[in-house]
Amino acid sequence: MRLLRLLPVLAVSLMAAGTMAAPAAASAAVTFTPTSLTFASQAIGTTSPPQTITATNSGDQSLFFNNVALSGDSLDFTIGTDDCIGTTLAAGASCSISVTFSPTTTGTRTADVVYTDNALNSPQSVPLTGTGSGTPPPLAINDQFFTCTNGVCDIGAGQNVFVNNFFTTTFEAGGGTAPYTWSGQPPAGLTLRPSGLLLGAPTTLGTQTFTVTVTDAAGATATGTFSLTVTGPPAPSPSGCQAGGKLKEALSGPSFNGQTPSGTALADETQFSGCGGFSTLSVSVKKVNLPDGTQLWVTLDFKPVGTITLKHGSGSMTPYNLGDFGVSMDQVRVFSSLPDISTFQQILIGGSFS
Numbered sequence: 001m002r003l004l005r006l007l008p009v010l011a012v013s014l015m016a017a018g019t020m021a022a023p024a025a026a027s028a029a030v031t032f033t034p035t036s037l038t039f040a041s042q043a044i045g046t047t048s049p050p051q052t053i054t055a056t057n058s059g060d061q062s063l064f065f066n067n068v069a070l071s072g073d074s075l076d077f078t079i080g081t082d083d084c085i086g087t088t089l090a091a092g093a094s095c096s097i098s099v100t101f102s103p104t105t106t107g108t109r110t111a112d113v114v115y116t117d118n119a120l121n122s123p124q125s126v127p128l129t130g131t132g133s134g135t136p137p138p139l140a141i142n143d144q145f146f147t148c149t150n151g152v153c154d155i156g157a158g159q160n161v162f163v164n165n166f167f168t169t170t171f172e173a174g175g176g177t178a179p180y181t182w183s184g185q186p187p188a189g190l191t192l193r194p195s196g197l198l199l200g201a202p203t204t205l206g207t208q209t210f211t212v213t214v215t216d217a218a219g220a221t222a223t224g225t226f227s228l229t230v231t232g233p234p235a236p237s238p239s240g241c242q243a244g245g246k247l248k249e250a251l252s253g254p255s256f257n258g259q260t261p262s263g264t265a266l267a268d269e270t271q272f273s274g275c276g277g278f279s280t281l282s283v284s285v286k287k288v289n290l291p292d293g294t295q296l297w298v299t300l301d302f303k304p305v306g307t308i309t310l311k312h313g314s315g316s317m318t319p320y321n322l323g324d325f326g327v328s329m330d331q332v333r334v335f336s337s338l339p340d341i342s343t344f345q346q347i348l349i350g351g352s353f354s
Contacts, residue, residue, distance in 0.1 A: 043134045099128060186200075253349060268282070283334065332348075
């Protein structure tokens with residue numbers, strides 16, 4: 001009788017053992033301390049003491065940080081010391097960055113430190129908040145990232161500004177009362193969004209001069225004069241020089257909106273050699289669970305190279321002319337929207353064209 005009573009228990013034990021879940025796959029993960037930073041009230045034009053964010057690899061595989069950057073009111077916050085970008089952390093290891101607050105206007109200022117890495121939930125964000133006090137300076141357009149001569153700022157210096165090739169830049173302002181709204185008539189083929197994001201493909205050769213106006217929340221305005229010089233694409237590699245080939249990298253990412261997206265990046269270097277020429281990059285995606293008409297943002301090594309307009313979850317980017325730049329250890333990333341949309345997040349990443 002004792003044996004009969006034990007058999008059911010043994011059977012249940014064996015069944016439980018047979019249905020034990022397999023060990024979870026190893027993966028990288030990251031934990032931030034603290035999970036947000038708040039700065040005390042700070043006078044406009046002054047800088048706060050630094051605060052520190054520590055990132056710890058809380059997973060069981062190596063964690064690599066591709067990039068650490070600011071989004072939001074990025075002119076009000078500065079990343080100082082950065083021990084994370086380009087760093088590989090073993091499980092349990094940590095790295096830190098420091099952040100300071102220098103308000104450009106009064107009121108609440110917010111931003112995010114955005115970490116891009118190989119963890120499954122990349123990118124991750126640490127929110128920043130600070131309050132500016134004092135009297136704000138007059139509204140003005142920030143032109144420090146452009147090349148300016150005699151009151152005209154060249155927005156395309158040093159970039160591949162070829163006719164019908166993707167181009168983008170962002171106008172920024174300070175002073176006055178945020179938020180700001182931008183307007184103007186940029187060169188043909190380009191669109192200026194109210195956020196200050198300028199993007200498109202210029203369709204006219206030569207140098208064009210245009211004005212851009214920023215309006216703050218109180219109705220004050222400031223206007224700047226800008227130029228863009230558009231050239232023809234470079235000639236192919238001269239004959240007799242050994243050109244490259246075609247390099248393909250798969251794009252992958254975790255499940256997004258209940259579906260797992262995928263894609264392909266193709267670098268064509270058949271017209272590119274040590275003698276000159278050019279290379280192009282094209283990117284296509286599928287199974288991206290977002291509405292038709294959504295514009296995805298595509299970058300190569302964090303440089304914007306195009307957009308993809310979705311139809312039935314799929315789409316392709318117009319090939320981008322890289323000029324005299326070939327791909328090497330550069331990763332393609334695809335984001336869920338244009339970068340001036342608050343839900344902007346990475347959905348796909350590719351190999352390094354190694």
